[in-house]
Amino acid sequence: MAMQEFVKGKNILIIGSVIPWYEAMSLNYGCKSCTIVEYQQRHTTCPDLRYITVGKFQEELEQGIKYDVVVSISSLEHDGLGRYGDPLNPNADIEDMQKTLSYLVSGGILILSIPVGKDKVVWNAHRIYGHVRLPLILVDGFKIQKLYGLKNLNDPLIDKDTGVNGSFQPVFILKKDN
Numbered sequence: 458m459a460m461q462e463f464v465k466g467k468n469i470l471i472i473g474s475v476i477p478w479y480e481a482m483s484l485n486y487g488c489k490s491c492t493i494v495e496y497q498q499r500h501t502t503c504p505d506l507r508y509i510t511v512g513k514f515q516e517e518l519e520q521g522i523k524y525d526v527v528v529s530i531s532s533l534e535h536d537g538l539g540r541y542g543d544p545l546n547p548n549a550d551i552e553d554m555q556k557t558l559s560y561l562v563s564g565g566i567l568i569l570s571i572p573v574g575k576d577k578v579v580w581n582a583h584r585i586y587g588h589v590r591l592p593l594i595l596v597d598g599f600k601i602q603k604l605y606g607l608k609n610l611n612d613p614l615i616d617k618d619t620g621v622n623g624s625f626q627p628v629f630i631l632k633k634d635n
């Protein structure tokens with residue numbers, strides 16, 4: 458539902474994508490363009506998809522390129538844990554949320570899905586966000602536009618122990634405030 462509602466006619470950035478589900482959904486729901494950032498170079502024969510490496514992405518950011526919508530599904534919770542060769546940093550997820558603001562045009566949308574439940578770090582796989590860490594992720598500069606899977610930020614599901622898998626992943630639609 459979130460993809461259908463927010464990507465039509467938009468320039469989309471997808472951060473992290475193992476299987477091209479979100480690329481396919483973006484194209485299906487009529488995005489204007491779709492750029493995917495990955496650690497390793499990927500190739501496609503689809504003219505409407507563009508895969509770029511993290512290094513190339515940094516170059517484009519320096520040139521001032523911004524996106525209407527950023528999609529981060531099951532990605533942020535891994536940042537800074539070293540699982541994918543990234544440097545260890547206990548606050549990389551929070552820092553990356555702050556950086557995401559700079560990727561968006563004014564009023565742009567972040568479609569974010571992260572594991573929610575009782576706060577924990579499952580070393581070195583991922584984090585699960587509860588009442589302690591979830592508010593830290595929802596950094597200043599973003600306003601909650603819509604929630605899929607949670608009633609609000611006081612929903613009892615946020616305290617639920619989901620085990621180590623963190624299999625409950627609601628979708629947050631966050632709008633850049635300025």
